[in-house]
Amino acid sequence: MKDLINDLNLASKLEYDMQPLTMKQENAISIIRQIIVDFMNMNIDDKFPIEWKTADILSACYINADKDLLKRAISNLIQNSINHNENGCVIYVSVDDGNNACKICIEDSGIGASDEQIDRLNNTPYYMVCDTNTAEQRHGLGLLIVKQIIKGHNGEIHNRP
Ligand SMILES: Nc1ncnc2c1ncn2[C@@H]1O[C@H](COP(=O)(O)OP(=O)(O)O)[C@@H](O)[C@H]1O
Numbered sequence: 663m664k665d666l667i668n669d670l671n672l673a674s675k676l677e678y679d680m681q682p683l684t685m686k687q688e689n690a691i692s693i694i695r696q697i698i699v700d701f702m703n704m705n706i707d708d709k710f711p712i713e714w715k716t717a718d719i720l721s722a723c724y725i726n727a728d729k730d731l732l733k734r735a736i737s738n739l740i741q742n743s744i745n746h747n748e749n750g751c752v753i754y755v756s757v758d759d760g761n762n763a764c765k766i767c768i769e770d771s772g773i774g775a776s777d778e779q780i781d782r783l784n785n786t787p788y789y790m791v792c793d794t795n796t797a798e799q800r801h802g803l804g805l806l807i808v809k810q811i812i813k814g815h816n817g818e819i820h821n822r823p
């Protein structure tokens with residue numbers, strides 16, 4: 663409940679530009695490594711091992727970012743892999759700096775989502791998601807917040823690599 667209220671608060675602030683982004687030059691790789699360490703400290707490694715797939719030669723990937731919000735977006739995605747795969751899965755995280763862009767990829771080996779489900783998530787405004795069909799009920803604002811944060815960074819979101 664507390665999380666939901668926090669999420670609602672953040673989502674509406676981002677929506678109405680009331681949450682100013684504090685952009686600084688940041689190393690995406692160190693931010694993401696920190697997030698992984700935080701998840702690993704939650705002792706979920708048996709059920710949800712996290713694999714770092716980034717090329718060893720890439721030690722830094724500098725971007726202009728709001729560190730806290732970027733962390734929030736990436737954590738939401740990793741948390742989704744955990745929340746929506748009750749039997750466990752491997753979580754793959756990578757950073758790639760090709761084409762003058764920093765590409766951050768979060769994937770999992772879990773149940774995934776159908777094209778239809780992804781389509782609905784992409785195209786249905788949050789307030790219109792049906793609440794009578796409990797199997798499809800959307801509880802959180804996780805992906806909406808991810809979208810808002812990436813938009814605030816002038817970034818792009820791709821569903822599949
Ligand atoms: N990694 C994932 N694997 C499978 N389904 C996912 C994953 N991430 C998100 N989903 C689906 O997308 C929906 C929306 O995610 P989100 O906006 O974070 O809300 P919540 O996690 O609170 O349900 C989830 O309810 C789930 O059905």
Ligand SMILES: [Mg+2]
Pocket residue numbers: 738741742745802803804805
């Ligand atoms: Mg979620």
